[in-house]
Amino acid sequence: MPAEISTLQKPRELPGVRELLTDAVEAVGGTERDGQVRMAEAVGRAIRTGEHLAVQAGTGTGKSLAYLVPAIRHAVEGHTTVVVSTATIALQNQLVDRDLPRLAKALKKPLGREPTFAILKGRRNYLCMHRVHSGAPEEPEDSGLFDAFAVSRIGREVKRLHEWSSETETGDRTELVPGVSEQAWRQVSVSARECLGAARCPVGDDCFAEKARADAGRVDVIVTNHALLAIDALQEQRVLPEHDLVVIDEAHELVDRVTSAATAELTASAVSAATRRCGRIIDADTSDRLLEAGEGLALVLDDLPAERLDTLPHALGGAVTVVRDAAHACLTALGGERKEDVEEATARKLARSAVEEIHDTAVRLLDAFDADQANRPDVVWISKDTYSSSPRPPSLHVAPLAVGGLLRERVFARSTTVLTSATLALGGRFDTLARQWGLPPEPTSAPADDGTATDKPAPADDADDGLRWSGLDVGSPFDYGRNGILYVAKHLPPPGRDGLGDATLDEIAALIDAAGGRTLGLFSSMRAAKRAAEELRERLPYDILCQGDDSTSTLVSQFADEPRTCLFGTLSLWQGVDVPGPSLQLVIVDRLPFPRPDDPVASARQRAIEARGGNGFLTVAATHAALLLAQGAGRLHRSSSDRGVVAVLDSRLATARYGGFLRASIPPFWPTQDPAVARDALTRLDAAAPGRASTSTALR
Template identity: 70%
Template structure:
C-alpha cells in the first residue's frame, strides 16, 4: 500500500500511550514487532512474526492495525484459534485501547466480534421453524430426551433477555442437539430480506456491526469459510492478522473436511419426505441403510481404494439425493408461508450436503495416488460423541462415518488469503527447527525469501527458491521474548530411560515421574500423549505421593485448571487441550512433565497420507509431517512453564529420543533456549531449592 499524508500521531507515540493505558512496560520486542507490522501495512508484503510469551504481541499488532483502520477508514480482521484469546481481545485489550487512543486519533476506534451464523440464536427458528429430529440415541434414552427438553426450555427463557443472541453468553451452556433447535447454518438461513423477523436477526446485527468496525475479531474457522465459500462471510477488509497462527492449517483443514454417515442420509430423507412424494424420499432412506451396513462391516482407517460395494452405495446416495432435490424444487419456488420456505430451505441444505459429500467421496478416487487432492477414511465406534459426554463419563460412541479432507490447504491459503489481503501471522511458536520455512510451506508461502531476522538483529541467509518471483512476498521476524530462558528454566531430558513403549507408561517412567513430583512439592503439569497414559499416571501417583492429583476428564477442564492454580501443591495431568490451553503463572506451576514426544499416531489417516505424499515427491515425510506436528506441540507444551517474568521451573521430557534420535536436534531447536541437562540429580536439587525458597531461583 502506498504511503499517504496523515495527521495522526506516529506509531511509536501511540504504542507508548497504549502501553501506559494497560499498565504495562514497553519492551524492545514489542516495539520491533509493531514497527514490522506497520511496514507490512505500508508495503503490502506479508509478515510472519514469532513473539515469545511476555512480548505483548497483542498490542504490537493492534496499535498499528487501529492506526491504519482509522487513517484509511478501513477494516482489519483479527483471527484467533481459541475462545480465550477472542475474549481477551474483545473484553480486555480492545476496550482499553479504544479509550486510550480516542484522544490521539481524534475519534474512538470501534471493534466487533463476528462468529459463524450457527453461533447466534435464530428468532424465526425459535418461534416457528421446524424442529430437528433427536439423535438416534435420544429416541430410546428417556434421560437424554428429558435433558433435551429442559435445555430447549432454557433457551426459550434466555431468548427473552439476550441482547446479542450469542451462544457464548448462555452460562451454563446447552448441548449441541438443543442448540440446533434454535439456530441455523448459513446455508439453512432464509436471508434477512425473506425472513419474517429478518430485521431483528442477531446474526445480521452482528454482521452489520462488524461492517462498521475498525477491528473485527473472528476465528480461524470463519476465516477459512470465508475463503472456501463462494459468498462473502466477513466484511470488506484489506488486511488480516492471524494470531495463534501455528493452528491455522489445522483449523482450515477442519473447515474443509466433510463427512457422510447413514444418520445424515436418514435425516435428509426425513426432512425432504415432508415436502415430496414419499417414494422418492424412501429411495434416499434406503440408500442410507445400505451405507450404514457397509460401514458397520468396514474397518476403521484410511481408504486407499474405494471398494466396489461402497462405490455403489455412494452412487445410490448421490443419485437419490439429486432426485429429492429435483422434487423439492428451487429454493424460491412456491411462495407461501415463511414456515414452508424454511422447511424447504433446511431440507435442501441437508440434501445438498449429502449429495455434494457423496460426489466428493467418489471424485477422491478418480485419479491415481499422485494426483489425489483428498484423503478419505472411515471413523466411528470408539470416538466419543462430544467432550461433554467424555466429562460426564457417558459411553456414547459415534456411528461409523466416512470423512474426506484435503491433503493440503496450502493452495487455498495462497490464493484466497495471501493472494487477496496483506496478512500478518504471529504466534509464540512459528520457527520450527530454527526456521519459518516448515510452516511457510504449509501456508502456501515459498521458502524464506532472503533473510529471516532474529531479535538480536542477526539474519539467517537463505538461497532464494527458483519460484520466488511467482510466490507471495513475505518476511519472517523473530522478536524473541523478555524472558531469560537460560536462567529461568531447565530443560531436562531423561536420557537414561528406555524408549517409550506402546503399552502405556513403563515402570521406570512412573518412578521418574514420582521423583520429579516429590522434588517439586506437587506444582506439576503432566502433559501426556494419550488419555490412557494420563489416567494411568494419575492412578499411580495417587498411590505414591500425598499431593492432590487432578486428571482431565474428571471435571470440566476450566474448573480443573482453576483448582490447580489455587492449590500450589496440586498436580494436573491431561492430554491435548492442556498442551496449549493452560496459563498458570506463579509458583503453582514449576514443573512441566512430557511423557513422550507427541508424534501423531502412525495410523492417523490424514497425517499418514500427507507423509506418504511428501515421500512420493522425494521429500522426507517423517520430518515434514510427523516431526513438525511433534515440534509444534512440544513447543506449545513447554510454553506452559514461564508465563510471567518471575516464573522459574523445569520442563522434563521423559522420552530419551529427544536427546538420542537424529531428529532430536530439530525438536530441541523448536523449543525456547532453556538451559539443558540430562542429570536427574541436578534437576531434583533445583526443584527442591524452588520449593524451599518458594520464589525466584537464580541458580542453575
C-alpha cells in the same frame, strides 16, 4: 483554487506507530518492551509494503498490542476494516472484553476518534428468532429419541433458550451462562445453508446474525476465528466484510483449524435425517430411494474396518454412488425457490440444505480417488466409535490433504496478512510452516526504511512473485537460560507401544517428590495420563488431578490455587494452561508428541510427500511434534518471575537425528541430561516457593 481545495481537504496526519504504541502501553499500565516495539514497527512496515509477515513473539512480549496498534492506525487512516483471527475463544474474549476496550480509550485522543471493534462468528453461533418462533422442524438427535431423560433435558434447555431470547441483545451463544447442549442449541439456530435470508425471513429485521455482520461492516477491527476465516475462503460468497489486512494470532493452529473446517462427513443417520426433512415436500418414491440408499451405506460401513482408505472398496463405492444419485433426484424434486408461504419455504430450505450437503459430500468422496496417490486433493477414512458408553454409528470422512493452495489463493492473494504466535520458527526457521500456509519456502526481505505513503511494489505477473513475505523472531523478555532447565532423560529406554514403563513412572515420582507437587504432566494419551495418576496417587503424598475428573477449567483453577497439587492430562493441556507462579514449577512430557500412526490425515499427508520424493516424516510428524513440544514447554514460563524445569522423559530427544530440530523449536532453556541436577534444582525451588521471598533463587 484547486490548491485551496487540496489544502482544506488535506487529511489529518496521524501519529506514527511507535508514538501510538507508547501512548497505548502507558494507558494500560504496561512496560514497553524491545520485542514489542520491533514487532509493531514490522507490522506497520508490512501494511505499507503489502508484504506478508510471520512474527514469532514469545510469551510476555505483549504481541496483542504490537499488532493491534498498527492495525487500528491503518483502519482509521484508510477508513477501512481489519480482521483479527484467533484460534481460541479465550483469546477472542481477551481481545474483545479487555485489550480492545482499553486500547480504544487510550488511542481516542491521538487518533482523533475512538476506534471501534466487534466480534463476528459463524451463523450457527447466533440464536435464530425464526426458529424460536416457528419451532424446530425436526425431532431431537437420534441418540436421544428413546432416552426419556435426554428428551426431557433437551426440552428444559430449549424452554430456557426461548426465555433467554426475549432478554438477549446479541443472541450470541457464549453469553448464555450456564450453556446448553449442542442438541438443544441446534433447535434454535441455523447454518448458513439453512437460513432463509433476511429478505424472505419474517423476522429478518431482528436477525442477530445479520445484525452482527452489519455491525462488523462498520467497525475498524473485526475479531473472528480461524474457522470463520476458513469458511470465508471456502465459499464463493464472502462472509467477512471487505478488508485489506488480516492478522492471524495463534497462527500455529491455522492449518489444523482450516483442515477441520474443510472436512466433511457422511453417515447413514445424516441421510435418514435429510430424508425426513424432505417429508411431504417431494413424492414418497423419491424420498424412499434416498432412505434406502442410506440404509445400504450403513450395511456396507458396518462390514468395513475403521481405517484410512487408499483405494475405494467396490461395495463402498457402489453405496456412495447410490447415495449421490438418490440425493440428486431429491434435489431435482425439491426444485429452487418458489412463491409459497414462510412455513413451506422454511421446510423446503431446510430439506434442500440437508440433501445438498449429502450430495456434495458423496461427490467429493468419489472424486477423491480419481488421481494417483501423490496428487490426490483429499484423504478418506472410516471411523467407528466402539468404546464409549453411547457409541456413534460408523461414519465416512473426507478432508483436504493440504490447505496451502486455499490459503494462498483466498487469503494471501486478497489481503496483507500478519501471522503471529509464540511458536512459528520450528527448528529456528519459518519455512516449515510457510510451506504449509502456501507461501514460498524462502522469505523475501522487507524494506528497512519507513516510507511516507506506500512501499507496495507494482503487481507481478507471476503469482508466486506476488506473494512476498518476511519472518521475524522478536524473542521473549523472559530469561529462559537462567530461569529454566530442559532436562532430557537420556538414560531411560525409548518409549514403547505398551505405554508407561516402570522406569518412567519411577522417574516421574522422583521429580514430583523433588518439586513438592507443583507439576503439570503432559501425556501423549489419556490412557497414559490416567495410569500415571492412579499409580502415583498410591506413592506420593500430593493431590494428583487428572483430566476427565472434572471440567478442564475447574481442574486448572484448582491446580493454580493449590501449589502442592499436580495436574495430568493430554492434548488440551499442552496449549490451554496459563498458571504463573509457584503452583507450576515442573512440566513433565512423557514422550515426544508425534501424531498417532493411525491418524488418517497425518499419515496420508506423510505418504503424499514421500510419493513426491520428500521427507514425509520430517515434514509432517516432526513438525507436528515440534509445535506441540514448544507449546507444552511454554507452559512453564507465564511471567518473568517463573522458574522451573521442563522434563522430557523420551530419550529420543537426545539420541535421534531429528532431536536437534525439535530442541531448536522450544525456548532456549539451560540443558542437562543429569537427573540429579534437575531434582536438586526443583528441591531448591520448592524450599523457596512458599514465601516467594527470594525470587533470585538459582537453578544451577
